[in-house]
Amino acid sequence: MSLSAVFILDVKGKVLISRNYRGDIDMGVIEKFMPLLIEKEEEGTVTPILLTDSCTFAYVKYNNLYIISVTRKNVNIALVFVFLHKLVQVMIEYFKELEEESIRDNFVTIYELMDELLDFGFPQTTDSKILKEYITQEAHKLEIIPVPPMAVTNAVSWRSAGIKYKKNEVFLDVIESVNLMANATGHVLRSEIVGVVKMKVHLSGMPELRLGLNDKVLLEGTGRGKVKSVELEDVKFHQCVRISRFEDDRTIFFVPPDGEFDLMSYRLNTQVKPLIWIESVIERHAHSRVEYMIKAKSQFKRRSTANNVEVIIPVPADADSPNFKTGVGSVKYVPEQSVIIWSIKSFPGGKEFIMRAHFGLPSVVAEDSEGRPPIQVKFEIPYFTTSGIQVRYLKIMEKSGYQALPWVRYITQNGDYQLRTN
Numbered sequence: 001m002s003l004s005a006v007f008i009l010d011v012k013g014k015v016l017i018s019r020n021y022r023g024d025i026d027m028g029v030i031e032k033f034m035p036l037l038i039e040k041e042e043e044g045t046v047t048p049i050l051l052t053d054s055c056t057f058a059y060v061k062y063n064n065l066y067i068i069s070v071t072r073k074n075v076n077i078a079l080v081f082v083f084l085h086k087l088v089q090v091m092i093e094y095f096k097e098l099e100e101e102s103i104r105d106n107f108v109t110i111y112e113l114m115d116e117l118l119d120f121g122f123p124q125t126t127d128s129k130i131l132k133e134y135i136t137q138e139a140h141k142l143e144i145i146p147v148p149p150m151a152v153t154n155a156v157s158w159r160s161a162g163i164k165y166k167k168n169e170v171f172l173d174v175i176e177s178v179n180l181m182a183n184a185t186g187h188v189l190r191s192e193i194v195g196v197v198k199m200k201v202h203l204s205g206m207p208e209l210r211l212g213l214n215d216k217v218l219l220e221g222t223g224r225g226k227v228k229s230v231e232l233e234d235v236k237f238h239q240c241v242r243i244s245r246f247e248d249d250r251t252i253f254f255v256p257p258d259g260e261f262d263l264m265s266y267r268l269n270t271q272v273k274p275l276i277w278i279e280s281v282i283e284r285h286a287h288s289r290v291e292y293m294i295k296a297k298s299q300f301k302r303r304s305t306a307n308n309v310e311v312i313i314p315v316p317a318d319a320d321s322p323n324f325k326t327g328v329g330s331v332k333y334v335p336e337q338s339v340i341i342w343s344i345k346s347f348p349g350g351k352e353f354i355m356r357a358h359f360g361l362p363s364v365v366a367e368d369s370e371g372r373p374p375i376q377v378k379f380e381i382p383y384f385t386t387s388g389i390q391v392r393y394l395k396i397m398e399k400s401g402y403q404a405l406p407w408v409r410y411i412t413q414n415g416d417y418q419l420r421t422n
């Protein structure tokens with residue numbers, strides 16, 4: 001089943017609010033509803049379902065309101081009515097009274113409710129008594145309806161009811177990995193940022209979360225294009241995120257699973273300035289020795305610091321007698337991998353450090369036939385994203401009204417980060 005649209009009309013047939021779910025009908029069809037109803041009333045053949053040649057109206061009346069669904073043919077009408085009654089019930093719970101005024105006063109909330117109910121199916125946001133009634137009804141219906149349609153099932157399969165925490169907290173980490181390939185003369189040949197938003201959720205009940213990012217499309221849409229914003233590409237979400245909502249207004253709205261999960265990932269194909277840049281001078285004296293001068297430069301802001309930096313420098317497989325000199329960090333030779341690793345625990349922005357290495361080479365060699373593998377760099381820069389993405393807010397709503405603390409962290413790290421050498 002799929003509802004095309006839902007309308008709420010006043011007693012005269014004027015539209016108070018509407019929601020177009022599928023875009024597959026002309027919203028103007030609602031003009032036909034009231035004349036058709038009046039006609040039926042006059043005939044004395046009123047039914048809760050009215051047919052036109054292009055669609056079917058199924059409606060319920062509450063106080064002076066008509067709550068009407070519009071569908072195209074072949075829907076499970078029982079489910080449609082369950083949905084309509086559910087909508088009415090939820091609105092009563094939210095607004096105490098359901099009448100014309102409560103619709104006008106709560107336009108935004110109703111719009112959201114309509115969205116949620118259909119995205120998630122029935123019960124989630126409501127009183128648990130009702131919830132149980134519907135779950136049993138659903139279960140009963142399942143015998144009759146072999147395939148319960150997405151739109152009307154209790155679809156929060158990723159979270160169970162009754163979760164309880166003493167302290168309600170949410171941890172959100174924005175982790176960006178930088179993939180970068182530069183050639184020996186320092187040109188960035190390829191660079192991209194791959195971001196993941198990781199969450200750890202310790203929340204009781206059935207919370208609804210809303211995450212606001214400095215997303216370019218969103219900020220421009222709201223006339224706030226001047227705020228620093230980021231154009232995300234290739235965005236993928238965890239199944240809990242209501243995609244239709246994101247497509248409509250870029251809101252990231254979800255009932256989270258309990259514990260840890262990846263909320264979303266994204267990609268940015270932008271020219272990234274290498275955060276850590278390596279200059280290398282490698283002098284090979286065949287049959288005798290090879291000497292390295294490696295300069296590492298941090299090209300990010302001074303107030304940031306890269307942690308656990310590792311510069312991994314390939315050396316010939318047959319090198320021996322290593323000798324290192326550096327003022328900062330430590331160097332070790334890993335012969336199994338034919339590399340030396342220069343480790344710097346803490347590398348502040350705007351600095352440069354130098355390391356020198358010296359190896360002996362055997363007098364008989366099969367030199368360099370395998371080409372020269374690139375230098376790799378590993379690092380982590382906390383409190384910093386390369387893309388500039390920021391969490392503007394993380395709202396947590398739960399019907400019991402508890403206060404929950406959101407903790408947000410940012411980190412940029414290396415992905416596939418390679419610098420070719422001469």
Ligand SMILES: *[C@@H]1O[C@H](CO)[C@@H](O)[C@H](O)[C@H]1NC(C)=O
Binds near residue numbers: 183185187
């Ligand atoms: C690096 O790339 C630039 C731009 O593509 C090119 O001009 C330069 O010759 C390249 N250097 C090497 C050593 O390949």
